[in-house]
Amino acid sequence: IKATAIYGGQNFQIQKKILSRGVNIVVATPGRLLDHISHGTISLNKINFVVLDEADRMLDMGFIEDIKDILSYIKAEKQICLFSATMPDSIIHLAKEYMKNPKQINIEKTISQANINQSYLLIYEKDKFKQLVNTLKPITTNKDTHVIVFAATKARTRDIAFKLKNENFYVDSIHGDLNQRQRENTLSRFRNKKFNILVATDVASRGLDITTVSHIINYDIPDDVETYFHRIGRTARAGAQGTSLSFVSQNDMYTLRKIQNITQNSLKNLNTELGIEVDFKDSMGGPRNNRFRPSYQKREYGRNRFSGGGYRSRNSGGSGDSGGYRSRNSGGYGDSGSSGSGDSGGYRSRNSGGYGDSGSSGSSGGGYGGNDNRYHSRLKGITKPLGRRSNYNRENSDN
Numbered sequence: 128i129k130a131t132a133i134y135g136g137q138n139f140q141i142q143k144k145i146l147s148r149g150v151n152i153v154v155a156t157p158g159r160l161l162d163h164i165s166h167g168t169i170s171l172n173k174i175n176f177v178v179l180d181e182a183d184r185m186l187d188m189g190f191i192e193d194i195k196d197i198l199s200y201i202k203a204e205k206q207i208c209l210f211s212a213t214m215p216d217s218i219i220h221l222a223k224e225y226m227k228n229p230k231q232i233n234i235e236k237t238i239s240q241a242n243i244n245q246s247y248l249l250i251y252e253k254d255k256f257k258q259l260v261n262t263l264k265p266i267t268t269n270k271d272t273h274v275i276v277f278a279a280t281k282a283r284t285r286d287i288a289f290k291l292k293n294e295n296f297y298v299d300s301i302h303g304d305l306n307q308r309q310r311e312n313t314l315s316r317f318r319n320k321k322f323n324i325l326v327a328t329d330v331a332s333r334g335l336d337i338t339t340v341s342h343i344i345n346y347d348i349p350d351d352v353e354t355y356f357h358r359i360g361r362t363a364r365a366g367a368q369g370t371s372l373s374f375v376s377q378n379d380m381y382t383l384r385k386i387q388n389i390t391q392n393s394l395k396n397l398n399t400e401l402g403i404e405v406d407f408k409d410s411m412g413g414p415r416n417n418r419f420r421p422s423y424q425k426r427e428y429g430r431n432r433f434s435g436g437g438y439r440s441r442n443s444g445g446s447g448d449s450g451g452y453r454s455r456n457s458g459g460y461g462d463s464g465s466s467g468s469g470d471s472g473g474y475r476s477r478n479s480g481g482y483g484d485s486g487s488s489g490s491s492g493g494g495y496g497g498n499d500n501r502y503h504s505r506l507k508g509i510t511k512p513l514g515r516r517s518n519y520n521r522e523n524s525d526n
Contacts, residue, residue: 128152135159136307143168157185157193164200171200181333182211182218191217198225212353242363246395247373247383249405255346255374256287258403260294262372266342267296267323273339276326277358279347287346288326297322301331332357338364345373352385372397377407 130152133142139162146153146169153160153169163169177198179185185194198207207226211218214231222229250258259276266272278284281302288300299322301313310330317325318337325331326346332354340362349355355373362369375383387394398404 130154133159133163134307136310157190157197160197161193164197171197172202174201175205177201177205177207179207179209182209182221183213183215184333186215186217186221191221194221195225240390240393242366242368243359244368244370244395245359245373245390245393246371246397247375248397248401248403249407250374250376250403251405252376255376256290258374259287259344259346260291262344263291263296263324270320271339272323272341273317273320273337274324274342274344275331275340275358275361276324276344276346277332277349278326278328279349281328283347284326284328291324291326296324298324298326300326302328303330329354329358331361335361336364337361338367340364341367341369343369343371345371348373348375348379348382350382352382352389355382355386356389377405380407 129148129150131142131145131150132154133146134156135158137159142159142163143166146163155163160169164171179194182194185191207229209218209222209226209229222231248258263274267274276287278287281304284300284302288298291298299313299317301310305313313325314335314337316322318339320339329349332349343359343362345355345358349358359369359371362371373383
């Protein structure tokens, strides 16, 4: 059986060549699949089996019309399997529209909490970062500590990672502005203990299996209960023990209560233990308005929203192809200080070299240590340079 994966951020022409050879199974994201359909590089008229995985998540992100477009290219005689953690009305309507006499199979939801020490801290928004530093300092002295810090948006993720570097932590970030190659590179370096703190959006809350993750910190508590359990499920993998801590501001109290209703007595309050007092008014009336995230917008396929001077065909450049759009982050995660993470000319960066993975940490240009001078020109007059050495045990950083 021949199978391939197609997704954005990967070279379109390479995907086209693989598809032209013929495959039995295609695992695809909706956007890139529609790109191939529009360019005639894939035909779905012989497809007889369709799987929609994490359908609720795709619909939450505004992909409902894209899914319908894809299904319209597939012949009527097909079997559809739809997997979803929740069953909102939009999922039910989709099933009725495209499935014949569908059979619904409900699997009892079991949220494993036995191996996770869950706690929360009521805290003012302005005090979050100081508390994050105070939390990380004692635990990151242990070479076995691997932490994921979840934030609500890409901007907050970058900001937290930036400030943590200035506090002498070995940290990197992952979010939606990184292309696929950068994400995979960052996660590979995290697995290999090149740094021990990963700041992430919910792009890392599902499907990430790194057995060494020991702590989850919800810098911003998620908007829904499902996401909370997906996040903390990144620790305590393969029967190991894990710890989760959630920072809860006043606007998060409604969501906190919903989480408490499921966790029952397993969610511990740390305010008394840490001597932190807050005066939160009663805000239990209903869910908060999202303070951080803008509304999801439907993508325009076949067009690159990021290129200057109007739109441009996705396969004539884009991230990873020649002439791709510019970014502040690409290249910073390449091995041996390589600049750029795509193909020739693609996804250029002001942050070339990044941490650098060649050689052992603690030496110039390698591991955690790296050469800090590379940041000076970009940050001169703005703030202190990034990438300074921290209290992480460098002797074990390459293990």
